Amino acid sequence: MNSVDVAIIGGGPVGVAAALLLADRGCSVRLFERATGVYDLPRAVGMDAEIQRVFQNAGLVDRLRSLTTPIDGAEFVDAEGTRIVGGDIAPGTVGPLGHHPTVMYHQPWLEAMLRDAAVMAGAELHLGVEVFGVGQDDDGVTVETGDGDVRARWVVAADGAGSPIRKALGVAFIDQGFDQDWLVFDVALNGPDPMPRLAQQICDPARPVTVVPGHANFRRWELQLQPGESAEEMTKPDRVWELIGRWLGPDDGELSRAVVYRFHATVAERMRVGRVFLAGDAAHQMPPFLGQGLCSGIRDAANLAWKLDLVRRGLASERLLDSYDEERRPHAVDMVAHAVETGRLIDQLAGRIDSGVGIEAAYGGGREFPYLRHGLVHGDHPRVGKQMPQPIVDGRFFDDRLGHGFALLVRDRSMIPETVERLWSTVDAAIVEVAPPLFDGLLPPRGAVIVRPDRYVAAVVDDADGLTSATEALAARMGLGA
Ligand SMILES: Cc1cc2nc3c(=O)[nH]c(=O)nc-3n(C[C@H](O)[C@H](O)[C@H](O)COP(=O)(O)OP(=O)(O)OC[C@H]3O[C@@H](n4cnc5c(N)ncnc54)[C@H](O)[C@@H]3O)c2cc1C
Numbered sequence: 001m002n003s004v005d006v007a008i009i010g011g012g013p014v015g016v017a018a019a020l021l022l023a024d025r026g027c028s029v030r031l032f033e034r035a036t037g038v039y040d041l042p043r044a045v046g047m048d049a050e051i052q053r054v055f056q057n058a059g060l061v062d063r064l065r066s067l068t069t070p071i072d073g074a075e076f077v078d079a080e081g082t083r084i085v086g087g088d089i090a091p092g093t094v095g096p097l098g099h100h101p102t103v104m105y106h107q108p109w110l111e112a113m114l115r116d117a118a119v120m121a122g123a124e125l126h127l128g129v130e131v132f133g134v135g136q137d138d139d140g141v142t143v144e145t146g147d148g149d150v151r152a153r154w155v156v157a158a159d160g161a162g163s164p165i166r167k168a169l170g171v172a173f174i175d176q177g178f179d180q181d182w183l184v185f186d187v188a189l190n191g192p193d194p195m196p197r198l199a200q201q202i203c204d205p206a207r208p209v210t211v212v213p214g215h216a217n218f219r220r221w222e223l224q225l226q227p228g229e230s231a232e233e234m235t236k237p238d239r240v241w242e243l244i245g246r247w248l249g250p251d252d253g254e255l256s257r258a259v260v261y262r263f264h265a266t267v268a269e270r271m272r273v274g275r276v277f278l279a280g281d282a283a284h285q286m287p288p289f290l291g292q293g294l295c296s297g298i299r300d301a302a303n304l305a306w307k308l309d310l311v312r313r314g315l316a317s318e319r320l321l322d323s324y325d326e327e328r329r330p331h332a333v334d335m336v337a338h339a340v341e342t343g344r345l346i347d348q349l350a351g352r353i354d355s356g357v358g359i360e361a362a363y364g365g366g367r368e369f370p371y372l373r374h375g376l377v378h379g380d381h382p383r384v385g386k387q388m389p390q391p392i393v394d395g396r397f398f399d400d401r402l403g404h405g406f407a408l409l410v411r412d413r414s415m416i417p418e419t420v421e422r423l424w425s426t427v428d429a430a431i432v433e434v435a436p437p438l439f440d441g442l443l444p445p446r447g448a449v450i451v452r453p454d455r456y457v458a459a460v461v462d463d464a465d466g467l468t469s470a471t472e473a474l475a476a477r478m479g480l481g482a
Pocket of ligand 1: 013014046129158163184281282290294297
């Protein structure tokens with residue numbers, strides 16, 4: 001029987017991103033997707049800087065830039081368009097992670113690029129092949145596909161919101177309490193976009209509306225359905241144009257397929273069952289008000305890729321894989337909660353409900369972004385569990401100096417005890433000396449920062465003793481040097 005390191009079920013953006021990132025690290029990967037083309041209904045449009053960085057580190061920065069357009073800010077406005085709360089982003093802004101804070105894209109084009117990149121990286125994509133089930137034992141997983149059985153050491157189930165694999169494994173979804181029907185469509189504009197390049201939540205008492213500038217000539221609308229309105233009636237082209245008549249008419253552009261989605265909020269009770277890892281919408285779903293559904297799925301893929309690779313190469317023990325669920329599930333729960341409260345705030349500011357949500361859940365409202373609170377993180381420094389900043393130095397991304405693995409940032413490498421250096425060398429960690437002012441405020445003068453392969457800060461320590469303790473704690477949890 002055929003055998004691979006990782007079989008991936010589902011060739012949506014998350015499955016394909018997992019295939020790309022794993023193949024990029026040298027894993028043998030076979031992906032199965034029952035459809036042949038990419039899904040064409042309007043879905044994701046916004047990508048944050050962390051995800052741009054993931055693709056940058058997979059060598060895709062130029063291709064990504066050709067498929068994305070930055071946004072100029074985001075706001076909550078009243079029915080007349082007056083800003084209630086929000087923030088602007090100056091053109092050309094490069095945020096702390098080395099990228100624009102939010103860029104817009106057309107999901108089918110992004111998915112096509114990712115498929116191409118995954119194949120170029122060495123992943124096998126089997127399109128038009130359905131998976132019927134998985135059976136696991138101590139040595140691996142047997143994946144039953146329409147093309148015969150395949151044996152894999154691990155499986156990533158990125159089979160979408162309906163996830164047959166999640167159901168077959170008996171993993172329940174825990175409902176986070178949000179269900180609303182929204183009409184969603186794009187307009188491909190004939191001429192210049194007459195509206196500002198701001199994502200707007202229009203808190204209209206009659207009907208909350210989301211309007212978002214897209215990439216190229218696309219503009220996205222999302223309109224909340226009201227009691228008594230049906231998907232059939234709301235998706236008729238005449239009705240759609242009537243609904244957005246105050247902004248555009250049929251002569252201004254072409255309507256792409258309109259669809260009614262039920263926006264859910266849910267997280268799987270576990271993201272790992274033995275050798276099978278749930279990722280993307282198969283593991284969590286959230287209303288799209290933060291533009292974080294797909295971003296969260298790419299975080300899953302990025303989190304898993306380096307861990308599976310280290311275990312595959314025998315450099316870490318299987319216990320490292322426990323940290324996938326420990327890290328990603330609480331992060332997803334926090335993100336879903338944030339997205340739900342952002343959604344409730346729209347209705348609240350429209351005077352439709354009183355949900356008690358504070359204004360900080362709005363764009364520019366200052367609510368802290370979710371971070372890794374558990375897993376392979378050590379100590380209580382406020383930067384631990386968050387993305388390491390990525391300065392651009394002499395026109396180059398700082399990450400280029402770190403390679404693909406762990407990294408130790410230090411002011412002077414002589415502070416690193418020999419035992420610590422030896423332990424990190426087992427996973428080819430990069431030791432990078434940086435001079436002030438780079439990383440001022442993060443890197444203590446005689447200390448070190450331990451950075452994970454996915455560029456999350458694992459530990460910030462003040463001195464050699466701190467580095468020894470942090471290294472020992474992290475190494476024990478990963479089974480390094482065992
Ligand atoms: C209106 C809307 C707006 C959104 N906006 C944003 C946004 O701005 N930013 C953002 O980050 N996210 C956004 N999202 C969320 C984002 O679109 C999803 O999170 C993302 O598409 C999920 O990707 P996935 O790969 O997990 O799942 P999917 O894209 O659903 O892929 C799953 C794949 O698995 C395949 N499959 C299922 N079962 C099998 C099987 N047995 N065998 C083989 N193949 C199988 C399916 O055919 C499918 O192709 C939005 C969503 C919606 C609906």
